[in-house]
Amino acid sequence: MRTIYILWLRQLKRFIRKRASLVGALGQPVLFLFALGFGLSPIYARAGEGDYIQFLAPGIIAMTILFTAIFNGVDLIWEKQFGFLKETFVAPVSRFSILIGKTLGGATIAAIQGVIVFLITLTAGFRPESLAMLPLAFLYLILIAFLFAALGTTIAARLDDMQGFPLIINFVIQPLFFLSGAIFPIVGLPKFLEFITKINPLSYGIDGMRYALSGANVFSPFVSLGVLIGVSIAILFVGAYQFSRVEL
Amino acid sequence: MIKIKNVTRKFGDFTAVDNISLEVAKGEVFAFLGPNGAGKTTTIKMLTTLLRPTQGEIFLDGHNVKENPAATRRSFGIVFQDPSLDNELTAYENMQFHAILYDLSKQLYTERIPKLLELVELTDRKDSYVKFFSGGMKRRLEIARGLLHHPKVLFLDEPTIGLDPQTRNHIWTYVRNLNKVEGVTIFFTTHHMEEVDRIAERIAIIDHGKIIAQGAPEEIRKSTGANNLEDAFISLTGHEIREEEGNVGQNIMKINRKLMG
Ligand SMILES: Nc1ncnc2c1ncn2[C@@H]1O[C@H](COP(=O)(O)OP(=O)(O)O)[C@@H](O)[C@H]1O
Ligand SMILES: [Mg+2]
Numbered sequence: 001m002r003t004i005y006i007l008w009l010r011q012l013k014r015f016i017r018k019r020a021s022l023v024g025a026l027g028q029p030v031l032f033l034f035a036l037g038f039g040l041s042p043i044y045a046r047a048g049e050g051d052y053i054q055f056l057a058p059g060i061i062a063m064t065i066l067f068t069a070i071f072n073g074v075d076l077i078w079e080k081q082f083g084f085l086k087e088t089f090v091a092p093v094s095r096f097s098i099l100i101g102k103t104l105g106g107a108t109i110a111a112i113q114g115v116i117v118f119l120i121t122l123t124a125g126f127r128p129e130s131l132a133m134l135p136l137a138f139l140y141l142i143l144i145a146f147l148f149a150a151l152g153t154t155i156a157a158r159l160d161d162m163q164g165f166p167l168i169i170n171f172v173i174q175p176l177f178f179l180s181g182a183i184f185p186i187v188g189l190p191k192f193l194e195f196i197t198k199i200n201p202l203s204y205g206i207d208g209m210r211y212a213l214s215g216a217n218v219f220s221p222f223v224s225l226g227v228l229i230g231v232s233i234a235i236l237f238v239g240a241y242q243f244s245r246v247e248l
Numbered sequence: 249m250i251k252i253k254n255v256t257r258k259f260g261d262f263t264a265v266d267n268i269s270l271e272v273a274k275g276e277v278f279a280f281l282g283p284n285g286a287g288k289t290t291t292i293k294m295l296t297t298l299l300r301p302t303q304g305e306i307f308l309d310g311h312n313v314k315e316n317p318a319a320t321r322r323s324f325g326i327v328f329q330d331p332s333l334d335n336e337l338t339a340y341e342n343m344q345f346h347a348i349l350y351d352l353s354k355q356l357y358t359e360r361i362p363k364l365l366e367l368v369e370l371t372d373r374k375d376s377y378v379k380f381f382s383g384g385m386k387r388r389l390e391i392a393r394g395l396l397h398h399p400k401v402l403f404l405d406e407p408t409i410g411l412d413p414q415t416r417n418h419i420w421t422y423v424r425n426l427n428k429v430e431g432v433t434i435f436f437t438t439h440h441m442e443e444v445d446r447i448a449e450r451i452a453i454i455d456h457g458k459i460i461a462q463g464a465p466e467e468i469r470k471s472t473g474a475n476n477l478e479d480a481f482i483s484l485t486g487h488e489i490r491e492e493e494g495n496v497g498q499n500i501m502k503i504n505r506k507l508m509g
Contacts, residue, residue, distance in 0.1 A: 085332075
């Protein structure tokens with residue numbers, strides 16, 4: 001427990017000390033929020049779907065969490081290259097604890113960024129349906145953060161350097177984001193796209209959060225919870241195996 | 249304490265360590281010598297669970313390193329040849345991180361950390377970020393950190409590289425004391441033969457992945473008919489100069505291996 005705590009604390013300290021990247025990471029969601037929010041609002045309203053910001057805000061919060069969590073997980077590649085990972089890997093600490101510590105650290109940072117973006121969406125006119133549902137929204141936020149921090153860490157365990165990273169971003173993370181219902185509704189899509197959105201765990205995270213924040217949902221909120229928890233556990237299994245294979 | 253049986257390690261087609269066997273007794277001070285690229289670091293990485301042997305078996309403090317890496321990790325400490333500090337943390341935080349990973353009590357580490365920082369003369373820089381440290385300061389901090397928990401076996405991979413004679417003297421005095429007082433087995437590599445003369449009880453010389461000589465320093469010197477250990481080392485390993493391959497070279501090699509399959 002003490003070791004997981006110190007691993008978590010180390011990541012948080014690093015995050016707080018790098019204020020520039022903290023602010024930088026907010027650029028993309030703010031741009032999406034304002035450009036898409038104001039750009040597509042009239043079309044969305046004309047299509048009879050209502051207020052687009054109410055729809056978009058949970059998607060943008062989830063996007064922030066997705067990217068922050070993945071980036072923080074992938075941080076592990078730097079630790080490999082700068083050698084720090086050797087220090088943790090020879091310590092009498094199970095690889096599984098290291099994976100958990102790393103994942104919790106990344107998830108905490110992603111959750112903090114998610115909350116900051118939530119506050120920013122309020123300035124763009126977003127209004128949560130009900131204050132009583134905010135704790136539930138926060139639960140989804142944390143689960144999304146945990147899942148993708150674990151995924152980022154697991155991916156990083158396989159990579160030796162940053163060269164494979166753009167590939168991961170373009171062929172895994174961007175599609176996860178665009179095909180998740182973050183920026184458009186996932187009903188009435190072509191069959192193939194619908195299939196992808198249904199096997200994408202982020203769809204369930206966003207849907208759950210949208211249920212809690214805006215009162216609209218496609219899946220049952222319980223199904224969404226189950227999918228997020230189930231997929232996280234599966235990723236941890238794969239991650240634990242990957243971690244046991246890493247050579248430095 | 250350490251038993252290496254017919255161990256080979258390959259990187260792709262390249263054999264970095266070639267069928268070596270070694271034994272180090274409990275409480276012994278053992279020097280593992282060889283020119284750059286001979287396979288010293290690779291061997292130490294196999295002993296410390298960072299690399300798996302391609303063939304052969306290793307036992308450390310009775311644990312089979314390959315089959316039981318977790319138990320093995322409780323028995324040793326290491327100072328790496330390459331940097332392994334967190335640059336975004338302060339010197340003290342790096343030490344504290346290590347102490348907690350190794351489950352030292354707060355009482356113990358708050359007592360030991362200042363002493364070790366004093367030993368490597370970093371007391372007045374304890375709250376500076378490591379990223380602002382010079383190469384020598386980082387090196388000293390790595391050593392202090394490696395000495396923080398007192399393991400059964402301590403590996404030191406070229407610990408004193410780039411350090412001035414005074415600091416080297418302090419460090420070897422401390423290490424020797426650790427060996428005498430707590431019975432810590434010491435397994436180290438170095439290019440400074442006077443360090444070997446000073447503290448090693450037994451040595452092995454490795455070249456091109458093979459062990460070419462083993463025994464007490466005096467035996468090795470006599471067997472080559474040299475006047476001192478330095479000459480004995482050169483007569484055993486030849487006169488050509490070996491380039492040290494840095495991390496960059498290694499990463500390129502790794503990528504090449506992947507591309508070539
Ligand atoms: N990860 C790696 N991939 C490919 N080759 C490696 C790797 N690590 C070490 N080598 C090679 O193995 C040989 C032995 O290296 P090393 O054990 O670091 O030597 P030493 O520590 O004795 O200087 C060198 O030729 C080095 O380039
Ligand atoms: Mg070496």
